[in-house]
Each structure stands twice: as structure tokens, then as C-alpha cells.
Amino acid sequence: MPLVQIHLLQGKTAKLRRKVGEIVYQTMVDTINVPPKDSFQIISEHDENSLIYDPEYLNIQRTDEIVIIQITLNEGRTVELKKAFYKRLAERLHSELGIRMEDVFISLVEVKKENWSFGNGVAQYAE
Amino acid sequence: MPLVQIHLLQGKTAKLRRKVGEIVYQTMVDTINVPPKDSFQIISEHDENSLIYDPEYLNIQRTDEIVIIQITLNEGRTVELKKAFYKRLAERLHSELGIRMEDVFISLVEVKKENWSFGNGVAQYAE
């Protein structure tokens, strides 16, 4: 059910972009109970005039390697689960792809379970 | 008030993309009480490394004809209305454009009525 939107600055390889997406997905499965195979993502590149970030908000030093991840998902996960997800995701993007943990920006948007149709015109989670 | 974002894989004609948007809009008017003329949409194309979908999550067989539709709209519609919308939208995309019903992915994001300004710096729905 999560719909993941990932924004990067131009210049990354298609392979890297896909790998970022795979790690986001796998970390959701591992930490916040996202079902296997439930992977739907939009990954977008932007030029430097189109992806704007502050390089030091909250005293975190960000660079052009920033990855902005916005995830629409079902409501109800605890604060502790969300924290575990953020931590694990930043750690994995760093250890597996060399992305600085400072450059991992995450935004969650929560919705009700009846707000999805995965095909066939059916609200699969509301049945 | 709905703001509709539609994501498709590259290769569709501009005409088809617009027609998808028109059917999404008209189906909202017909099923979930969206007012006439209230049509605001962003339709985006993506390459195969940028729009990721699982081809069989929930045992629904999806193809590269997938249409991912995310709609920001006012909260308060019933589960039954949402179900009617999903069903009618998938049926119409199929009957009018030949899109497989399995390839229609819908995500709703609900907001308060004071969360919109349609121009002039006024919160028209909160007056």
C-alpha cells in the first residue's frame, strides 16, 4: 500500500535510483510491516533550480546527494515503529549505497485503509 | 477541490493522457459529489526505471499500461462512496480507453475543507 515518491538531483545513474527505491521498499517490509510485493514507486530527477533544500536546517549538513522520500501509507503505526524505520533506512542507504545519513529526508503521509484500490476497481483493504 | 496526480509509463499519446484525466474527473463528479468544473490535474510520464510497480501484488496481474492515480480531496466521504468511485473509474477506463481494470491503481489523500485556496488568496470552502 505505500505509494513512495523519491526525489533526487540529476546525475545519478538509473541503477542507483532503482537501488534507492529497493532499499526504501525492503526497509518498510523489515520495520513497519509492509507486505511482500507491495512496492509502488515514482522516482523523479530534478535540476538544481527545481529541487530546493536547506543545507543546514536543524544543524544537519546536507549536500546535493540529498534524497527526499515521501511515502503515502496507512495510518496507525506507532511513533516507535516510525523511528525504527527512519533509523534503519538512513543506515541502509549509507551502508549499501554510500549516501550520507544527513542527506536522507523522509516525509510520511497517512491515510485510511479504505483509501486504496490496487486494481480491478476494488478497495482491497476495506473488504 | 480534488487535486489529481496521474502517473503513467512513457509512450502514451497526449490525447490518451488527457482522456484518462477527463475520465477521472467525470467519474468523481458522477460518484463522489465533486462539483462541476472542479478539475485540477498533474499528469506525469516516467521511464521504466522511474515508475516502479509490483506485477502481482494481491494476485492482480499488472502491466506497463498501469495508471497510478493519487487524489487529494476533502475528507468525509463514506467507504461505500469510495468503493463506488473505484469500481466506476476502473470500469470506465476499461470500457472507454481499453485500459485493463487490473492496471488501475488509486490512492486517496483526505484533507480538511479549509486546506484549499482556489485563487485570490481566499479559503473558499471555509467561508
Add this chain to the structure above:
Amino acid sequence: MPLVQIHLLQGKTAKLRRKVGEIVYQTMVDTINVPPKDSFQIISEHDENSLIYDPEYLNIQRTDEIVIIQITLNEGRTVELKKAFYKRLAERLHSELGIRMEDVFISLVEVKKENWSFGNGVAQYAE
């Protein structure tokens, strides 16, 4: 914390696009208590088949200069604060950039404060 997404039709200069973003950010700081430096934005251009708007919904005359602004931000701001933000933003885009107030479309999506990580894998607002 706000994540701002701005959609414009093609043909604007990079300078204008960035200036729109700066005014959106500065107006949030001035009217709805967004912290200094908290600026994260995606600014996208679209062709006329990809950004769809109604030219007269609610009797507001819109043109191809339309600016669609969607902001994900923390919940809890009052209706009065939101109204002040809409008004000031439309006024500033008009007075500073010549954008018609009718062409300023704003959509807010509210989330919980624990729904953000600004880097380092930490939920900074939930500490």
C-alpha cells in the same frame, strides 16, 4: 518541515521558478510559524497536456500563469492562520512577481509531527 511542491506550465525562467519558491517559503515563515531555514521544495514544469486546470471554477478566471502549490506540513494550525497564509501568499506573488491572485492555487496536506525525518535517521520533531 513543510515539503512544498510547486507546479507551473512550461516557459517560465528558472529565476522566476526559484523566486516563487522563495516567496512561498518566506510567507510560511511570516504567517504560519515555519522555522527559519526549513525550506524543502520540488518545483516542476509541465506542458499544456500535463497540467490541467479549470479556467473558471468558483467564478475565478485562471490563466496559463497558474501556480499550483501543494504543501505537506504539520497539523494543528488554525483556520485563521491558514486564511492569513493564503491571503499573504497571493498578495506577495502578485506584488513581487506580477502573478495574478486568481492564478494562485494552494492545497495543504497535514501530517503528525512524528512523520518527518530531516536527516540522520532521526524523527527530530518527535524527540
